[in-house]
């Protein structure tokens with residue numbers, strides 16, 4: 009996902025105290041097309057000199073809305089990095105390079121209830137998932153914010169319960185692991201009462217937040233309530249300890265890197281790959 013497509017900033021507005029929404033028009037209209045998946049995201053060249061955990065100078069942002077000729081992103085202003093600084097300072101008329109989109113959300117049939125859990129960085133994706141859902145879908149949503157001042161109305165045609173919590177976001181301990189387990193278990197208790205086939209998980213859980221928290225959430229949901237990989241999409245959206253990870257990565261031997269690469273196989277889903285890769289990452293100190 010190289011950020012090679014030129015875009016120009018056409019709008020900038022403060023959504024809530026901690027969020028800035030930026031409208032981008034792609035210069036060559038045909039160069040960028042939406043995947044029409046509500047958590048699709050792009051890489052943006054925000055002028056960073058420092059790498060993210062994948063070693064890129066670009067930063068990831070969700071396409072919060074597709075607009076004529078381009079799209080919008082919503083930047084959480086956390087105050088520590090070039091992406092956040094870009095959101096603070098960007099102005100109409102500025103240019104930025106963007107990538108083609110990529111996406112992870114893959115919800116099963118509409119009658120399977122969805123659980124959406126995330127921190128502030130997940131709010132743009134959760135807002136779009138809800139905005140694009142239809143009336144047959146149902147959601148249990150928990151969003152953890154640094155401040156409730158960033159809570160906002162999330163319109164949807166679906167049946168949705170939305171809980172806002174204060175915590176995490178690099179400020180205090182996160183309760184996302186417990187929230188995800190609680191919500192998934194609540195849905196499963198409901199669906200097992202109303203379903204003949206009690207072996208089916210009866211829930212789809214999408215979780216996005218700080219990476220160590222997302223990994224703990226995956227472990228927890230796989231262990232208890234015992235969700236299969238097919239019922240999960242859990243994504244680390246940012247790293248609280250980017251520099252430490254980059255340092256550990258830089259010191260890995262060629263053999264360790266080769267073993268890491270071998271574990272990630274294209275014939276497995278990402279969730280299946282992560283389940284096998286994470287114990288090895290722990291061994292490596294990643």
Ligand SMILES: Cc1cc2nc3c(=O)[nH]c(=O)nc-3n(C[C@H](O)[C@H](O)[C@H](O)COP(=O)(O)OP(=O)(O)OC[C@H]3O[C@@H](n4cnc5c(N)ncnc54)[C@H](O)[C@@H]3O)c2cc1C
Nearest residue numbers: 068070083084086088089090091092129178245246247248
């Ligand atoms: C698929 C995907 C979609 C994403 N969508 C969005 C989105 O729509 N909106 C959005 O705002 N973010 C989104 N993110 C998260 C965003 O890419 C990261 O927060 C990114 O690290 C921001 O870059 P930065 O340059 O501000 O900070 P970095 O240079 O990456 O990090 C600098 C310092 O800031 C800290 N930091 C980074 N992010 C945060 C944070 N969110 N809260 C507190 N401290 C932080 C780091 O720990 C580090 O110490 C998404 C990430 C992914 C993977």
